[in-house]
Amino acid sequence: MKQLLLVAKETYLRQIKSWAFLLMVLSPFIFVGFTMGVSYLTGSAANNSDKLAVVLSDSSLKKAFKGLDGVTLKYETETAAKKAQKAEDIPGYVFVDTSDNKIQATYHGHSSLAKDIKGQLLQVLGGLQNQLNIAEANLTPKQVKALAQEPQFKEEIKEKGDLKKAGKYITFFGLTFIMYFIILTYAGSTAQEIANEKGTKIMEVIFSSVPANLYFYGRILGIFGIITSHLGIYALGGFLAYKLLPNFEFSKDMIDIVKPMLDTIIDNLDWTMLFFAIFGILLYVVLAALCGSLVVRIEDVNKAVQPVMYLVVVGFIGAIVLGQQGHDNVILEIGSYVPFISSFFMPIRLINSYASTNEALISLGILAATAVLCTLYIGKSYAGLILQTDDVGLFKSLKRGLNHK
Known part of the structure:
Protein backbone atom coordinates (compact mmCIF):
# COMPACT_ATOMS: atom_id res chain seq x y z
CA MET A 1 0.00 0.00 0.00
CA LYS A 2 2.85 2.39 0.83
CA GLN A 3 4.43 1.78 -2.59
CA LEU A 4 1.11 2.33 -4.35
CA LEU A 5 0.54 5.64 -2.58
CA LEU A 6 4.13 6.71 -3.30
CA VAL A 7 3.65 6.14 -7.05
CA ALA A 8 0.25 7.90 -6.94
CA LYS A 9 1.77 10.86 -5.10
CA GLU A 10 4.67 11.14 -7.55
CA THR A 11 2.29 10.97 -10.54
CA TYR A 12 -0.07 13.51 -8.99
CA LEU A 13 2.59 16.05 -8.00
CA ARG A 14 4.47 15.81 -11.30
CA GLN A 15 1.34 16.53 -13.31
CA ILE A 16 -0.23 19.13 -11.06
CA LYS A 17 2.97 21.20 -10.87
CA SER A 18 3.35 21.37 -14.64
CA TRP A 19 2.65 24.58 -16.52
CA ALA A 20 0.44 22.67 -18.96
CA PHE A 21 -1.91 21.60 -16.15
CA LEU A 22 -2.03 25.08 -14.61
CA LEU A 23 -2.76 26.68 -17.98
CA MET A 24 -5.44 24.10 -18.79
CA VAL A 25 -7.18 24.59 -15.44
CA LEU A 26 -6.84 28.36 -15.26
CA SER A 27 -7.62 29.20 -18.90
CA PRO A 28 -11.45 29.13 -18.41
CA PHE A 29 -11.14 31.38 -15.35
CA ILE A 30 -8.82 33.73 -17.25
CA PHE A 31 -11.28 33.87 -20.15
CA VAL A 32 -14.28 34.47 -17.87
CA GLY A 33 -12.33 37.05 -15.84
CA PHE A 34 -11.23 38.85 -19.00
CA THR A 35 -14.80 38.88 -20.34
CA MET A 36 -16.19 40.17 -17.05
CA GLY A 37 -13.42 42.75 -16.82
CA VAL A 38 -14.28 44.06 -20.26
CA SER A 39 -17.97 44.11 -19.30
CA TYR A 40 -17.14 45.98 -16.10
CA LEU A 41 -14.98 48.55 -17.87
CA THR A 42 -17.59 48.97 -20.58
CA GLY A 43 -20.27 49.35 -17.94
CA SER A 44 -18.14 51.84 -16.03
CA ALA A 45 -17.54 53.83 -19.18
CA ALA A 46 -21.26 53.74 -19.89
CA ASN A 47 -22.00 54.85 -16.32
CA ASN A 48 -19.57 57.73 -16.63
CA SER A 49 -20.47 59.02 -20.10
CA ASP A 50 -23.84 57.61 -21.17
CA LYS A 51 -26.02 58.55 -18.21
CA LEU A 52 -28.82 61.00 -18.79
CA ALA A 53 -28.66 64.04 -16.49
CA VAL A 54 -31.79 65.09 -14.61
CA VAL A 55 -31.81 68.72 -13.46
CA LEU A 56 -34.45 69.67 -10.87
CA SER A 57 -35.84 73.10 -10.17
CA ASP A 58 -36.81 71.81 -6.72
CA SER A 59 -34.03 69.82 -5.01
CA SER A 60 -36.56 68.19 -2.66
CA LEU A 61 -37.59 65.94 -5.56
CA LYS A 62 -34.18 64.25 -5.74
CA LYS A 63 -35.30 61.31 -3.64
CA ALA A 64 -37.87 60.32 -6.28
CA PHE A 65 -35.22 60.04 -9.02
CA LYS A 66 -32.54 58.26 -7.00
CA GLY A 67 -31.79 54.69 -8.04
CA LEU A 68 -33.02 55.04 -11.64
CA ASP A 69 -30.83 53.17 -14.10
CA GLY A 70 -28.99 55.33 -16.63
CA VAL A 71 -29.75 58.58 -14.77
CA THR A 72 -27.43 60.95 -12.89
CA LEU A 73 -28.35 63.81 -10.53
CA LYS A 74 -24.87 65.29 -10.22
CA TYR A 75 -25.70 68.49 -12.18
CA GLU A 76 -27.69 70.93 -10.02
CA THR A 77 -28.20 73.66 -12.63
CA GLU A 78 -29.26 73.63 -16.27
CA THR A 79 -26.13 75.62 -17.16
CA ALA A 80 -23.88 72.92 -15.74
CA ALA A 81 -25.80 70.24 -17.62
CA LYS A 82 -25.47 72.19 -20.89
CA LYS A 83 -21.69 72.43 -20.41
CA ALA A 84 -21.45 68.70 -19.69
CA GLN A 85 -23.47 67.94 -22.81
CA LYS A 86 -21.27 70.19 -24.91
CA ALA A 87 -18.18 68.43 -23.53
CA GLU A 88 -19.88 65.10 -24.38
CA ASP A 89 -19.77 63.99 -20.74
CA ILE A 90 -23.49 63.23 -20.99
CA PRO A 91 -25.68 62.43 -24.02
CA GLY A 92 -28.38 64.83 -22.87
CA TYR A 93 -30.37 66.13 -19.93
CA VAL A 94 -33.94 66.54 -18.72
CA PHE A 95 -34.96 69.73 -16.94
CA VAL A 96 -37.84 69.18 -14.50
CA ASP A 97 -39.82 72.27 -13.52
CA THR A 98 -42.50 72.26 -10.80
CA SER A 99 -44.04 75.73 -11.15
CA ASP A 100 -47.81 76.26 -10.73
CA ASN A 101 -48.29 72.78 -9.21
CA LYS A 102 -47.46 71.20 -12.54
CA ILE A 103 -44.62 68.86 -13.37
CA GLN A 104 -43.09 69.83 -16.69
CA ALA A 105 -40.05 67.92 -18.00
CA THR A 106 -38.10 68.99 -21.08
CA TYR A 107 -35.53 66.72 -22.70
CA HIS A 108 -32.49 68.20 -24.45
CA GLY A 109 -30.33 65.88 -26.55
CA HIS A 110 -28.97 65.07 -29.99
CA SER A 111 -30.89 61.79 -30.33
CA SER A 112 -34.18 60.33 -29.16
CA LEU A 113 -34.46 59.32 -25.54
CA ALA A 114 -34.09 55.57 -24.93
CA LYS A 115 -37.45 53.88 -24.34
CA ASP A 116 -36.47 52.24 -21.03
CA ILE A 117 -35.17 55.49 -19.51
CA LYS A 118 -38.15 57.41 -20.86
CA GLY A 119 -40.49 54.87 -19.29
CA GLN A 120 -38.80 55.19 -15.90
CA LEU A 121 -38.92 59.00 -16.03
CA LEU A 122 -42.59 59.08 -17.02
CA GLN A 123 -43.44 56.72 -14.16
CA VAL A 124 -41.64 58.93 -11.59
CA LEU A 125 -43.04 62.14 -13.08
CA GLY A 126 -46.54 60.67 -13.05
CA GLY A 127 -46.18 59.78 -9.38
CA LEU A 128 -44.98 63.26 -8.49
CA GLN A 129 -47.79 64.91 -10.45
CA ASN A 130 -50.29 62.68 -8.68
CA GLN A 131 -48.96 63.81 -5.30
CA LEU A 132 -49.32 67.46 -6.33
CA ASN A 133 -52.87 66.85 -7.58
CA ILE A 134 -53.88 65.24 -4.28
CA ALA A 135 -52.39 68.12 -2.31
CA GLU A 136 -54.14 70.68 -4.53
CA ALA A 137 -57.53 68.93 -4.24
CA ASN A 138 -57.52 69.06 -0.41
CA LEU A 139 -58.79 65.49 -0.16
CA THR A 140 -59.66 63.82 3.12
CA PRO A 141 -57.44 60.96 4.33
CA LYS A 142 -60.18 58.50 3.41
CA GLN A 143 -60.34 59.85 -0.13
CA VAL A 144 -56.55 59.75 -0.43
CA LYS A 145 -56.58 56.13 0.74
CA ALA A 146 -59.25 55.30 -1.84
CA LEU A 147 -57.18 56.87 -4.62
CA ALA A 148 -54.12 54.94 -3.49
CA GLN A 149 -55.93 51.65 -3.97
CA GLU A 150 -53.94 49.42 -6.34
CA PRO A 151 -55.06 46.43 -8.40
CA GLN A 152 -54.15 43.03 -7.01
CA PHE A 153 -52.26 40.58 -9.17
CA LYS A 154 -51.68 37.00 -8.02
CA GLU A 155 -49.69 34.20 -9.58
CA GLU A 156 -50.81 30.63 -9.19
CA ILE A 157 -48.03 28.59 -10.71
CA LYS A 158 -48.51 24.90 -11.24
CA GLU A 159 -45.03 23.56 -11.77
CA LYS A 160 -44.78 21.52 -14.93
Whole structure:
Protein backbone atom coordinates (compact mmCIF):
# COMPACT_ATOMS: atom_id res chain seq x y z
CA MET A 1 0.00 0.00 0.00
CA LYS A 2 2.85 2.39 0.83
CA GLN A 3 4.43 1.78 -2.59
CA LEU A 4 1.11 2.33 -4.35
CA LEU A 5 0.54 5.64 -2.58
CA LEU A 6 4.13 6.71 -3.30
CA VAL A 7 3.65 6.14 -7.05
CA ALA A 8 0.25 7.90 -6.94
CA LYS A 9 1.77 10.86 -5.10
CA GLU A 10 4.67 11.14 -7.55
CA THR A 11 2.29 10.97 -10.54
CA TYR A 12 -0.07 13.51 -8.99
CA LEU A 13 2.59 16.05 -8.00
CA ARG A 14 4.47 15.81 -11.30
CA GLN A 15 1.34 16.53 -13.31
CA ILE A 16 -0.23 19.13 -11.06
CA LYS A 17 2.97 21.20 -10.87
CA SER A 18 3.35 21.37 -14.64
CA TRP A 19 2.65 24.58 -16.52
CA ALA A 20 0.44 22.67 -18.96
CA PHE A 21 -1.91 21.60 -16.15
CA LEU A 22 -2.03 25.08 -14.61
CA LEU A 23 -2.76 26.68 -17.98
CA MET A 24 -5.44 24.10 -18.79
CA VAL A 25 -7.18 24.59 -15.44
CA LEU A 26 -6.84 28.36 -15.26
CA SER A 27 -7.62 29.20 -18.90
CA PRO A 28 -11.45 29.13 -18.41
CA PHE A 29 -11.14 31.38 -15.35
CA ILE A 30 -8.82 33.73 -17.25
CA PHE A 31 -11.28 33.87 -20.15
CA VAL A 32 -14.28 34.47 -17.87
CA GLY A 33 -12.33 37.05 -15.84
CA PHE A 34 -11.23 38.85 -19.00
CA THR A 35 -14.80 38.88 -20.34
CA MET A 36 -16.19 40.17 -17.05
CA GLY A 37 -13.42 42.75 -16.82
CA VAL A 38 -14.28 44.06 -20.26
CA SER A 39 -17.97 44.11 -19.30
CA TYR A 40 -17.14 45.98 -16.10
CA LEU A 41 -14.98 48.55 -17.87
CA THR A 42 -17.59 48.97 -20.58
CA GLY A 43 -20.27 49.35 -17.94
CA SER A 44 -18.14 51.84 -16.03
CA ALA A 45 -17.54 53.83 -19.18
CA ALA A 46 -21.26 53.74 -19.89
CA ASN A 47 -22.00 54.85 -16.32
CA ASN A 48 -19.57 57.73 -16.63
CA SER A 49 -20.47 59.02 -20.10
CA ASP A 50 -23.84 57.61 -21.17
CA LYS A 51 -26.02 58.55 -18.21
CA LEU A 52 -28.82 61.00 -18.79
CA ALA A 53 -28.66 64.04 -16.49
CA VAL A 54 -31.79 65.09 -14.61
CA VAL A 55 -31.81 68.72 -13.46
CA LEU A 56 -34.45 69.67 -10.87
CA SER A 57 -35.84 73.10 -10.17
CA ASP A 58 -36.81 71.81 -6.72
CA SER A 59 -34.03 69.82 -5.01
CA SER A 60 -36.56 68.19 -2.66
CA LEU A 61 -37.59 65.94 -5.56
CA LYS A 62 -34.18 64.25 -5.74
CA LYS A 63 -35.30 61.31 -3.64
CA ALA A 64 -37.87 60.32 -6.28
CA PHE A 65 -35.22 60.04 -9.02
CA LYS A 66 -32.54 58.26 -7.00
CA GLY A 67 -31.79 54.69 -8.04
CA LEU A 68 -33.02 55.04 -11.64
CA ASP A 69 -30.83 53.17 -14.10
CA GLY A 70 -28.99 55.33 -16.63
CA VAL A 71 -29.75 58.58 -14.77
CA THR A 72 -27.43 60.95 -12.89
CA LEU A 73 -28.35 63.81 -10.53
CA LYS A 74 -24.87 65.29 -10.22
CA TYR A 75 -25.70 68.49 -12.18
CA GLU A 76 -27.69 70.93 -10.02
CA THR A 77 -28.20 73.66 -12.63
CA GLU A 78 -29.26 73.63 -16.27
CA THR A 79 -26.13 75.62 -17.16
CA ALA A 80 -23.88 72.92 -15.74
CA ALA A 81 -25.80 70.24 -17.62
CA LYS A 82 -25.47 72.19 -20.89
CA LYS A 83 -21.69 72.43 -20.41
CA ALA A 84 -21.45 68.70 -19.69
CA GLN A 85 -23.47 67.94 -22.81
CA LYS A 86 -21.27 70.19 -24.91
CA ALA A 87 -18.18 68.43 -23.53
CA GLU A 88 -19.88 65.10 -24.38
CA ASP A 89 -19.77 63.99 -20.74
CA ILE A 90 -23.49 63.23 -20.99
CA PRO A 91 -25.68 62.43 -24.02
CA GLY A 92 -28.38 64.83 -22.87
CA TYR A 93 -30.37 66.13 -19.93
CA VAL A 94 -33.94 66.54 -18.72
CA PHE A 95 -34.96 69.73 -16.94
CA VAL A 96 -37.84 69.18 -14.50
CA ASP A 97 -39.82 72.27 -13.52
CA THR A 98 -42.50 72.26 -10.80
CA SER A 99 -44.04 75.73 -11.15
CA ASP A 100 -47.81 76.26 -10.73
CA ASN A 101 -48.29 72.78 -9.21
CA LYS A 102 -47.46 71.20 -12.54
CA ILE A 103 -44.62 68.86 -13.37
CA GLN A 104 -43.09 69.83 -16.69
CA ALA A 105 -40.05 67.92 -18.00
CA THR A 106 -38.10 68.99 -21.08
CA TYR A 107 -35.53 66.72 -22.70
CA HIS A 108 -32.49 68.20 -24.45
CA GLY A 109 -30.33 65.88 -26.55
CA HIS A 110 -28.97 65.07 -29.99
CA SER A 111 -30.89 61.79 -30.33
CA SER A 112 -34.18 60.33 -29.16
CA LEU A 113 -34.46 59.32 -25.54
CA ALA A 114 -34.09 55.57 -24.93
CA LYS A 115 -37.45 53.88 -24.34
CA ASP A 116 -36.47 52.24 -21.03
CA ILE A 117 -35.17 55.49 -19.51
CA LYS A 118 -38.15 57.41 -20.86
CA GLY A 119 -40.49 54.87 -19.29
CA GLN A 120 -38.80 55.19 -15.90
CA LEU A 121 -38.92 59.00 -16.03
CA LEU A 122 -42.59 59.08 -17.02
CA GLN A 123 -43.44 56.72 -14.16
CA VAL A 124 -41.64 58.93 -11.59
CA LEU A 125 -43.04 62.14 -13.08
CA GLY A 126 -46.54 60.67 -13.05
CA GLY A 127 -46.18 59.78 -9.38
CA LEU A 128 -44.98 63.26 -8.49
CA GLN A 129 -47.79 64.91 -10.45
CA ASN A 130 -50.29 62.68 -8.68
CA GLN A 131 -48.96 63.81 -5.30
CA LEU A 132 -49.32 67.46 -6.33
CA ASN A 133 -52.87 66.85 -7.58
CA ILE A 134 -53.88 65.24 -4.28
CA ALA A 135 -52.39 68.12 -2.31
CA GLU A 136 -54.14 70.68 -4.53
CA ALA A 137 -57.53 68.93 -4.24
CA ASN A 138 -57.52 69.06 -0.41
CA LEU A 139 -58.79 65.49 -0.16
CA THR A 140 -59.66 63.82 3.12
CA PRO A 141 -57.44 60.96 4.33
CA LYS A 142 -60.18 58.50 3.41
CA GLN A 143 -60.34 59.85 -0.13
CA VAL A 144 -56.55 59.75 -0.43
CA LYS A 145 -56.58 56.13 0.74
CA ALA A 146 -59.25 55.30 -1.84
CA LEU A 147 -57.18 56.87 -4.62
CA ALA A 148 -54.12 54.94 -3.49
CA GLN A 149 -55.93 51.65 -3.97
CA GLU A 150 -53.94 49.42 -6.34
CA PRO A 151 -55.06 46.43 -8.40
CA GLN A 152 -54.15 43.03 -7.01
CA PHE A 153 -52.26 40.58 -9.17
CA LYS A 154 -51.68 37.00 -8.02
CA GLU A 155 -49.69 34.20 -9.58
CA GLU A 156 -50.81 30.63 -9.19
CA ILE A 157 -48.03 28.59 -10.71
CA LYS A 158 -48.51 24.90 -11.24
CA GLU A 159 -45.03 23.56 -11.77
CA LYS A 160 -44.78 21.52 -14.93
CA GLY A 161 -42.28 18.83 -15.62
CA ASP A 162 -40.88 20.82 -18.56
CA LEU A 163 -38.56 22.99 -16.47
CA LYS A 164 -37.45 20.03 -14.39
CA LYS A 165 -36.85 17.98 -17.52
CA ALA A 166 -34.97 20.88 -19.14
CA GLY A 167 -32.76 21.06 -16.06
CA LYS A 168 -32.03 17.34 -16.31
CA TYR A 169 -31.22 17.65 -20.01
CA ILE A 170 -28.81 20.50 -19.32
CA THR A 171 -27.26 18.46 -16.51
CA PHE A 172 -26.89 15.47 -18.83
CA PHE A 173 -25.30 17.49 -21.63
CA GLY A 174 -23.08 19.33 -19.15
CA LEU A 175 -21.80 16.12 -17.57
CA THR A 176 -21.42 14.52 -21.01
CA PHE A 177 -19.37 17.39 -22.39
CA ILE A 178 -17.25 17.41 -19.23
CA MET A 179 -16.73 13.66 -19.64
CA TYR A 180 -15.78 14.12 -23.27
CA PHE A 181 -13.37 16.95 -22.44
CA ILE A 182 -11.78 15.06 -19.54
CA ILE A 183 -11.46 11.82 -21.53
CA LEU A 184 -10.08 13.66 -24.54
CA THR A 185 -7.54 15.46 -22.39
CA TYR A 186 -6.43 12.78 -19.95
CA ALA A 187 -6.75 9.73 -22.20
CA GLY A 188 -4.23 11.26 -24.57
CA SER A 189 -1.88 12.44 -21.82
CA THR A 190 -2.10 9.10 -19.97
CA ALA A 191 -1.32 7.11 -23.10
CA GLN A 192 1.52 9.52 -23.95
CA GLU A 193 3.07 9.27 -20.49
CA ILE A 194 2.95 5.47 -20.38
CA ALA A 195 4.27 5.21 -23.94
CA ASN A 196 7.23 7.39 -22.94
CA GLU A 197 8.07 4.91 -20.17
CA LYS A 198 7.67 1.85 -22.35
CA GLY A 199 10.87 0.00 -23.17
CA THR A 200 13.15 2.17 -21.04
CA LYS A 201 15.65 0.59 -18.68
CA ILE A 202 14.27 2.66 -15.85
CA MET A 203 11.09 0.54 -15.87
CA GLU A 204 13.06 -2.63 -15.20
CA VAL A 205 14.73 -0.92 -12.25
CA ILE A 206 11.38 0.33 -10.93
CA PHE A 207 9.75 -3.09 -11.27
CA SER A 208 12.61 -4.62 -9.31
CA SER A 209 11.55 -2.59 -6.27
CA VAL A 210 7.83 -1.97 -6.95
CA PRO A 211 5.50 -4.72 -8.25
CA ALA A 212 4.24 -3.85 -11.74
CA ASN A 213 0.60 -4.11 -10.75
CA LEU A 214 1.03 -1.72 -7.80
CA TYR A 215 2.92 0.66 -10.04
CA PHE A 216 0.02 0.63 -12.54
CA TYR A 217 -2.60 1.08 -9.83
CA GLY A 218 -0.59 3.96 -8.41
CA ARG A 219 -0.41 5.58 -11.84
CA ILE A 220 -4.18 5.30 -12.32
CA LEU A 221 -4.86 6.53 -8.79
CA GLY A 222 -2.58 9.53 -9.32
CA ILE A 223 -4.20 10.38 -12.64
CA PHE A 224 -7.66 10.03 -11.14
CA GLY A 225 -6.56 12.32 -8.32
CA ILE A 226 -5.52 14.90 -10.91
CA ILE A 227 -8.89 14.61 -12.64
CA THR A 228 -10.67 14.99 -9.30
CA SER A 229 -8.61 18.09 -8.48
CA HIS A 230 -9.31 19.51 -11.94
CA LEU A 231 -13.07 19.05 -11.58
CA GLY A 232 -12.96 20.16 -7.94
CA ILE A 233 -11.37 23.48 -8.93
CA TYR A 234 -14.08 24.04 -11.54
CA ALA A 235 -16.80 23.11 -9.04
CA LEU A 236 -15.36 25.48 -6.44
CA GLY A 237 -15.02 28.25 -9.02
CA GLY A 238 -18.60 27.73 -10.15
CA PHE A 239 -19.88 27.73 -6.55
CA LEU A 240 -18.02 30.95 -5.72
CA ALA A 241 -19.26 32.60 -8.91
CA TYR A 242 -22.81 31.52 -8.10
CA LYS A 243 -22.56 33.03 -4.61
CA LEU A 244 -20.48 36.17 -5.30
CA LEU A 245 -21.51 37.42 -8.75
CA PRO A 246 -24.99 38.60 -7.63
CA ASN A 247 -23.21 41.09 -5.36
CA PHE A 248 -21.66 42.91 -8.33
CA GLU A 249 -23.75 45.50 -10.14
CA PHE A 250 -22.47 44.71 -13.64
CA SER A 251 -23.50 41.03 -13.41
CA LYS A 252 -26.89 41.33 -11.68
CA ASP A 253 -28.94 41.34 -14.88
CA MET A 254 -27.21 38.25 -16.21
CA ILE A 255 -27.57 36.40 -12.90
CA ASP A 256 -31.27 37.27 -12.67
CA ILE A 257 -31.83 35.61 -16.05
CA VAL A 258 -29.64 32.54 -15.49
CA LYS A 259 -30.27 31.87 -11.78
CA PRO A 260 -33.72 30.20 -12.07
CA MET A 261 -32.38 27.62 -14.51
CA LEU A 262 -29.24 27.09 -12.40
CA ASP A 263 -31.41 26.48 -9.34
CA THR A 264 -33.45 23.96 -11.33
CA ILE A 265 -30.30 22.17 -12.51
CA ILE A 266 -28.90 21.97 -8.98
CA ASP A 267 -32.23 20.77 -7.55
CA ASN A 268 -32.59 18.10 -10.20
CA LEU A 269 -28.98 16.93 -10.21
CA ASP A 270 -29.22 13.14 -10.07
CA TRP A 271 -26.41 11.60 -8.01
CA THR A 272 -26.46 8.49 -10.22
CA MET A 273 -25.35 10.62 -13.18
CA LEU A 274 -22.29 11.71 -11.21
CA PHE A 275 -21.32 8.11 -10.49
CA PHE A 276 -21.88 7.14 -14.12
CA ALA A 277 -19.51 9.97 -15.09
CA ILE A 278 -16.90 8.96 -12.48
CA PHE A 279 -16.76 5.27 -13.39
CA GLY A 280 -17.05 6.06 -17.10
CA ILE A 281 -14.00 8.33 -16.91
CA LEU A 282 -12.09 5.73 -14.87
CA LEU A 283 -12.82 3.01 -17.42
CA TYR A 284 -11.72 5.14 -20.37
CA VAL A 285 -8.53 6.28 -18.61
CA VAL A 286 -7.63 2.65 -17.90
CA LEU A 287 -8.28 1.77 -21.56
CA ALA A 288 -6.13 4.71 -22.66
CA ALA A 289 -3.32 3.48 -20.38
CA LEU A 290 -3.63 0.05 -22.00
CA CYS A 291 -3.42 1.61 -25.47
CA GLY A 292 -0.33 3.59 -24.46
CA SER A 293 1.39 0.44 -23.20
CA LEU A 294 0.92 -1.31 -26.56
CA VAL A 295 2.82 1.11 -28.81
CA VAL A 296 6.51 0.88 -29.55
CA ARG A 297 6.94 4.27 -31.21
CA ILE A 298 5.73 7.46 -29.50
CA GLU A 299 4.26 8.77 -32.75
CA ASP A 300 1.80 5.85 -32.79
CA VAL A 301 0.12 6.90 -29.53
CA ASN A 302 -2.65 8.94 -31.13
CA LYS A 303 -3.49 6.09 -33.49
CA ALA A 304 -3.55 3.61 -30.60
CA VAL A 305 -5.95 5.79 -28.54
CA GLN A 306 -8.41 6.27 -31.41
CA PRO A 307 -10.60 3.25 -30.45
CA VAL A 308 -11.19 4.85 -27.05
CA MET A 309 -12.23 8.10 -28.72
CA TYR A 310 -14.55 6.23 -31.09
CA LEU A 311 -16.31 4.62 -28.13
CA VAL A 312 -16.85 8.03 -26.56
CA VAL A 313 -18.26 9.48 -29.79
CA VAL A 314 -20.54 6.45 -30.33
CA GLY A 315 -21.87 6.71 -26.77
CA PHE A 316 -22.42 10.45 -26.92
CA ILE A 317 -24.04 10.64 -30.36
CA GLY A 318 -26.03 7.44 -29.77
CA ALA A 319 -27.48 8.79 -26.53
CA ILE A 320 -28.49 12.08 -28.17
CA VAL A 321 -30.02 10.52 -31.29
CA LEU A 322 -31.81 7.61 -29.61
CA GLY A 323 -32.83 9.68 -26.58
CA GLN A 324 -34.76 12.14 -28.78
CA GLN A 325 -37.02 9.57 -30.44
CA GLY A 326 -39.76 9.92 -27.84
CA HIS A 327 -39.87 6.26 -26.82
CA ASP A 328 -37.58 3.66 -25.28
CA ASN A 329 -35.51 2.16 -28.08
CA VAL A 330 -34.28 -1.44 -27.91
CA ILE A 331 -30.74 -0.34 -28.84
CA LEU A 332 -30.87 2.37 -26.17
CA GLU A 333 -32.10 -0.10 -23.57
CA ILE A 334 -29.45 -2.71 -24.38
CA GLY A 335 -26.71 -0.08 -24.63
CA SER A 336 -27.59 1.25 -21.19
CA TYR A 337 -26.18 -1.97 -19.74
CA VAL A 338 -23.04 -2.14 -21.92
CA PRO A 339 -20.23 -0.77 -19.71
CA PHE A 340 -18.38 1.27 -22.35
CA ILE A 341 -21.45 3.27 -23.40
CA SER A 342 -23.79 2.87 -20.42
CA SER A 343 -22.42 6.08 -18.87
CA PHE A 344 -24.11 7.89 -21.78
CA PHE A 345 -27.16 5.73 -22.45
CA MET A 346 -28.53 5.11 -18.96
CA PRO A 347 -28.59 8.80 -17.86
CA ILE A 348 -30.63 9.76 -20.93
CA ARG A 349 -33.07 6.92 -20.14
CA LEU A 350 -33.39 8.25 -16.59
CA ILE A 351 -34.09 11.76 -17.87
CA ASN A 352 -36.84 10.47 -20.14
CA SER A 353 -38.20 8.23 -17.35
CA TYR A 354 -37.59 5.14 -19.47
CA ALA A 355 -35.62 3.43 -16.71
CA SER A 356 -36.34 2.87 -13.04
CA THR A 357 -33.94 3.50 -10.17
CA ASN A 358 -33.30 -0.23 -9.81
CA GLU A 359 -32.36 -0.52 -13.49
CA ALA A 360 -30.00 2.44 -13.11
CA LEU A 361 -28.35 0.83 -10.06
CA ILE A 362 -27.89 -2.46 -11.94
CA SER A 363 -26.30 -0.63 -14.88
CA LEU A 364 -24.11 1.40 -12.51
CA GLY A 365 -23.03 -1.78 -10.73
CA ILE A 366 -22.03 -3.40 -14.05
CA LEU A 367 -20.10 -0.29 -15.07
CA ALA A 368 -18.31 -0.01 -11.71
CA ALA A 369 -17.44 -3.72 -11.66
CA THR A 370 -16.12 -3.54 -15.23
CA ALA A 371 -13.96 -0.50 -14.46
CA VAL A 372 -12.49 -2.13 -11.34
CA LEU A 373 -11.96 -5.54 -12.96
CA CYS A 374 -10.31 -3.99 -16.04
CA THR A 375 -7.98 -2.05 -13.76
CA LEU A 376 -7.06 -5.16 -11.79
CA TYR A 377 -6.65 -7.37 -14.87
CA ILE A 378 -4.49 -4.90 -16.81
CA GLY A 379 -2.45 -4.25 -13.67
CA LYS A 380 -1.58 -7.95 -13.38
CA SER A 381 -0.36 -7.98 -16.99
CA TYR A 382 1.26 -4.55 -16.87
CA ALA A 383 4.83 -5.83 -16.73
CA GLY A 384 4.35 -7.86 -19.90
CA LEU A 385 2.71 -4.91 -21.66
CA ILE A 386 5.19 -2.21 -20.71
CA LEU A 387 8.39 -4.25 -21.14
CA GLN A 388 7.43 -5.61 -24.55
CA THR A 389 9.41 -3.81 -27.26
CA ASP A 390 8.78 -5.94 -30.35
CA ASP A 391 6.92 -4.10 -33.09
CA VAL A 392 4.40 -6.84 -33.90
CA GLY A 393 1.27 -4.72 -34.10
CA LEU A 394 -1.28 -3.63 -31.51
CA PHE A 395 -3.35 -6.82 -31.41
CA LYS A 396 -0.38 -9.18 -31.09
CA SER A 397 1.18 -6.91 -28.47
CA LEU A 398 -2.10 -6.96 -26.56
CA LYS A 399 -2.33 -10.75 -26.74
CA ARG A 400 1.28 -11.25 -25.60
CA GLY A 401 1.00 -8.70 -22.82
CA LEU A 402 -2.24 -10.04 -21.37
CA ASN A 403 -0.90 -13.60 -21.45
CA HIS A 404 2.10 -12.51 -19.38
CA LYS A 405 1.55 -12.90 -15.64
